[in-house]
Amino acid sequence: MAQALSEEEFQRMQAQLLELRTNNYQLSDELRKNGVELTSLRQKVAYLDKEFSKAQKALSKSKKAQEVEGLLSENEMLQAKLHSQEEDFRLQNSTLMAEFSKLCSQMEQLERENQQLKDGAARAGAAPAGSLVDGELLRLQAENTALQKNVAALQERYGKEARRSQPASEGQGDPPGGQASTVPAPMPLAEVELKWEMEKEEKRLLWEQLQGLESSKQAETSRLQEELAKLSEKLKKKQESFCRLQTEKETLFNDSRNKIEELQQKKEADLKAQLARTQKLQQELEAANQSLAELRDQWQGERLEHAAALRALQDQVSIQSADAQEQVEGLLAENNALRTSLAALEQIQTAKTQELNTLRDENAGLAADLQQQQTEYEELMGQKDDLNSQLQESLRANSRLLEQLQEIGQEKEQLTQELQEARKSAEKRKAMLDELAMETLQEKSQHKEELGAIRLRHEKEVLGVRARYERELRELHEDKKRQEEELRGQIREEKARTRELENLQQTVEELQAQVHSMDGAKGWFERRLKEAEESLQQQQQDQEEALRQCQEQHSGELKSKEEELQGLRDQLQQAQEERDCHLKTISNLKQEVKDTVDGQRILEKKGSAALKDLKRQLHLERKRADKLQERLQDILTNSKSRSGLEELVLSEMNSPSRTQTGDSSSVSSFSYREILREKESSTVPARSLSSSPQAQPPRPAELSDEEVAELFQRLAETQQEKWMLEEKVKHLEVSSASMAEDLCRKSAIIETYVMDSRIGQYLLTSLTPPPNLASDLPFPLLLPHCLLSSCNSAKALTRPQLLEGMGKSRPGCPCVCLSLTSALPFCLGIYHCSALLSPAWLCLSLPPLLSPSLLSVVPRHLVSLWLLPVSPVSPLEVFILSM
Secondary structure (H helix, E strand, O other): OOOOOOHHHHHHHHHHHHHHHHHHHHHHHHHHHHHHHHHHHHHHHHHHHHHHHHHHHHHHHHHHHHHHHHHHHHHHHHHHHHHHHHHHHHHHHHHHHHHHHHHHHHHHHHHHHHHHHHHHHHHHHHOOOOOHHHHHHHHHHHHHHHHHHHHHHHHHHHHHHHHHHHHHHHHOOOOOHHHHHHOOOOHHHHHHHHHHHHHHHHHHHHHHHHHHHHHHHHHHHHHHHHHHHHHHHHHHHHHHHHHHHHHHHHHHHHHHHHHHHHHHHHHHHHHHHHHHHHHHHHHHHHHHHHHHHHHHHHHHHHHHHHHHHHHHHHHHHHHHHHHHHHHHHHHHHHHHHHHHHHHHHHOOHHHHHHHHHHHHHHHHOOOOOHHHHHHHHHHHHHHHHHHHHHHHHHHHHHHHHHHHHHHHHHHHHHHHHHHHHHHHHHHHHOOOOOHHHHHHHHHHHHHHHHHHHHHHHHHHHHHHHHHHHHHHHHHHHHOHHHHHHHHHHHHHHHHHHHHHHHHHHHHHHHHHHHHHHHHHHHHHHHHHHHHHHHHHHHHHHHHHHHHHHHHHHHHHHHHHHHHHHHHHHHHHHHHHHHHHHHHHHHHHHHHHHHHHHHHHHHHHHHHHHHHHHHHHHHHHHHHHHHHHHHHHHHHHHOHHHHHHHHHHHHHHHHOHHHHHHOOOOOOOOOOHHHHHHHHHHHHHHHHHHHHOHHHOOOOOOOOOHHHHHHHHHHHHHHHHHHHHHHHHHHHHHHHHHHHHHHHHHHHHHHHHHHOOOOOOOOHHHHHOOOHHHHHHOOHHHHHHHHHHHHHHHHHHOOHHHHHHHHHHOOOOOOEEEOOOOOOOOHHHHHHHHHHHOOOOEEEOOOOOOOOHHHHHHOOOOOOEEEEOOOOOOOOOOEEEEOO
16 A cells, blocks of 8 residues: 555645644634633623622612611610500509508508597596596486486385384384484495495496497407508519519610610621722722723734634634534523623613623624624623723712711711610619609600601611612613713712701701700709609618518418428328328238138038048948948858858959959049059959869858958958048048149149140040051050150140030049059050040159159150049049149
């Protein structure tokens, strides 16, 4: 391939490659320049966004200033309400104090009258009554009563003398002159008695009057004391409410003062921040103007470069048109956002929309004609210069307004300081409770209302100025095409504003003169306040003394009542302890009674069961004894049949019932060793008889008397042993009953913790082996299977299920009680017994000392079954305890 190329083609390819490289370099330079322009435009957009956000913050702060003014107005309203409430309270307090003074004066007057009455009563004991009419009336009443008594006494005396004189005159004939000499003798004594009676009656009447006066006086004093106590309580309540209202008022005043100070501080901080912000905006504006001039120079140089590079870019316009269009759209979008933000900042939406439309048209034609874009850009720069000039003018106006606001703020601070001083003096005057304080408060409220009105007027004027300025700014922005007319209107408005400021200065001077006059009146008010405070302190001391006396009396009564209450509490505690002791003893006695009743029931049940068993045994023994007697009589009567006695004894010893149960009539069996001996002795002749009946030894024809006696003796010994064994069995039954109770409790515990499922099978079905095994296997192999099946079923069964199964078992199944100690061969007997008694229940009791042979057959988990002695026809109750 390299050899096929000629030198000309190679040079042409090199030339093309060089051209492509130069084009690539040019394009990379243009791309870099465009990137620089894009970053500069983005920085401008970010700067304008910051200015827009700052303007929005300024607007929000102006809104906050309005809110602060609203809060100040609300604070003033609340202060006015508080002053009105204070005036109402002072009026109520003054009325109460007037009533209290009236009551005190009435009390003093009543006390004086009471003292006068006491003095009058004391004088009445020694001298006649206070008034002449009352004294004469008392004297006449006493004289009347004394004369009546004297007349009655004289009538009695004359009657007696007349009765005496009649028999004397009839019998002796004394002259009548003797009687005349005896009659006038007691007359001086009668006069003395009359006077004494008169004096006595007068004293009695006077005493009754005194008693009535004292009772009325006591009732009046008690009534007055009650009224005084009620009034003192009312006064205490009013005093407490007054103190509470005063504290609330102070807290509210302090809160409002703190809020006002905070608002003032915030306002000052906002003003400082606005000033700093305006300075920063000015600096940024200057920097922007400088950067704009630099950009203009750069743009001119770039315009020349673009004009030179335009011819080289015409071939690549088609390729890069899409990218350039996207960039232009992005720039247009950024420019639109910038222009919308400027429109929102300067509030000239209508003019900006027109400019944006023109700019969009110019930017749309930028791709077609670069010269049109340059001209439009120049127009935009001119418009921007105009806007910058307008912004500088607005900033100058804003700075002038800020200076005016600072001056107004300084004046306001002076006024607020004066107001704070006035408020401090008002706080001192708040402690007044008399009429002088009311007058001063009225004057103070009037003064505050005047100050509030002046302040409101001042704030309204400031707000009017601010609103007018904002309106003027809007008019400036809306009418930017007619700048000359707006400037003239601004000049006129500024002149009007200067006139208004001059008026405001005059009003401020008038306010300062009023403040000076108020300072002059302040000294007079302070003197009056001192006098009022001295009188108030004296009244407070008097009230505190009265309160101290009442508190001492109340504390003494409280101590006595608390002692009585403590005694009652001690008595109540003692009664509660006694009650608890009684309840404990009652509960213990109830538990003891319950235990005794349960024990009696258990004993009654055991006794009834034992009585039934004994009756049944007695009946069976009687039957056997009757049968034996009949056989003995038959044998004794018939000498030939004496050989039947030996047959009876052998049949009795070889009877299947005896081999099975030991003794069917007894409550329990003999010992297992005797049973095994009888079994061995009975099985040997039975086998010999069954194997060789001809080889049976010949039975003796007759028994001698000695042999019969020996047989009777042996029968008696066996019966005695049987009764001894019955007593042992009874003892074992008692012990087994207690063991049964323990087993019941343990079974309940096992049921609660071990029982997982219920198996509805009975012990009878688990004990009986399968029919095929019973028929095929011998007993030594069958017994372990039966024991294992019974052990597994007994583990799963619980005591209620066993009782239910035993209740459903067939009546009439005989009972076999076996106690295995160490004899494994007896398993054969068990097998025979179970074969003879088809639904038999076996009771296996395995002691700890088992033989190794039995342990090899019976597993360790064999269940220990214990059987209560019952009749042969009763069902069996089995208790299971896992070993």
